[in-house]
Amino acid sequence: MAGAQPSISDADVRSLAAWLEARGEPAYRTAQILAGVHRPEVAGFADLTELPVALRRDLAEAWRFSSIADSHVIGADGGLTAKAVHELADGQRIESVLMEYQARGTMARRTTICISSQAGCAVNCPFCATGQAGFGRQLTPAEIVDQVLHWHRPPWRALGDASAGHYNIVFMGMGEPLNNADRVFEAVRLLNDPERLGIGARHITVSTSGVVPGMDRMVDELPQVNLAISLHAATDALRDELVPINRKWPVAEVVAAGRRFAARTRRRVSLEYVMIDGLNDTDEQADGLIEHARGWRSHVNLIPLNPTPGSRWSGTPAAGIERFVRRLRDGGISVTVRDTRGREIDAACGQLHAQLAGRSLRDARNEREASAAVGSEG
DSSP states (O other): OTTSOOBGGGOOHHHHHHHHHHTTOOTTHHHHHHHHHTSTTOOSGGGOTTSOHHHHHHHHHHSBSOSEEEEEEEEEGGGTEEEEEEEETTSOEEEEEEEEEOOBTTBOOEEEEEOOSEEEOSSOOTTOHHHHHOEEEEOOHHHHHHHHHHHHSTTTOTTSOGGGSEEEEEEOSSSOGGGGHHHHHHHHHHHHOTTTTOOOGGGEEEEESOOHHHHHHHHHHOTTSEEEEEOOOSSHHHHHHHSGGGGTSOHHHHHHHHHHHHHHHOOOEEEEEEEBTTTTOSHHHHHHHHHHHTTSSEEEEEEEOOOOTTOSOOBOOHHHHHHHHHHHHHTTOOEEEOOOOOGGGTOSTTHHHHHTTTSOHHHHHHHHHHHHHHHHHO
């Protein structure tokens, strides 16, 4: 990435102010530019019509409006879910997902944006398509933030009207966020910055497969941000297979770090648990999970497995999930089952990226548009 134009979403306030001062621009232009590039209707520097034409031209020469060079987006669930594969300046590809939830009962309408923290992943969980693809590189703060901005801008404008409901940012896409902690923490600060998007820290969740030092660091640096732990097994023998990082930080150490986070921040920690038929959905695993989750601010979030192509595993059937839920609740554990979204568009982490490997995003878009046109004619 050396030598590439920096993305404006990565701009440090002081460096941008110095850049403007060197051009004889007044100090107020800094806040004007940062606020402007985060407005949903702004698709490029040319749209910042409150700025002089010469300054807009200088901005375009010195900064990239986005670190994302191209995107291919497909939708599902009647328009409530959309998944994007983003191509970055060096050709690396990452994924993000937009999920809209309609108001229901006492629940307000809400939007969740799932973003990536790395290109690929080195944790190598065998049920995850991203892990099977290997690790590319760390993402910069701008490349993380620009995934959110992608959905903020036309035609999506997912965050354009915060009054319509609340929205959440979850680091549950490609990569292990706490293996890229410096850049992820900076991205959280940029997303939280009231001069930019101003997303509340309590609407941001960082999910980890169990990087204990990173969890402890979150307590001190991001205490208002939510923590989710991808547990997926209650015993070391099984977790060593499903989440190989467990060999470095065993399940007891991971849960202990979650307990420390909950005790010091007084915030509930989510224990994520993907349900795999006949493997981690047994009574033994349920009882172990009860022991890990009992007696502290935790909540178990069960996730039906969305199998990757060629996987030797399948998701637990609905009856098996219901039995597992009953056993946890009988043990006094708070538990929910995550709503499965986007199955028809391979929305599980890394699946669409794998499907498009070796193909240009432009060709993929053209093929999809041509297919849609034929379908509409039929």
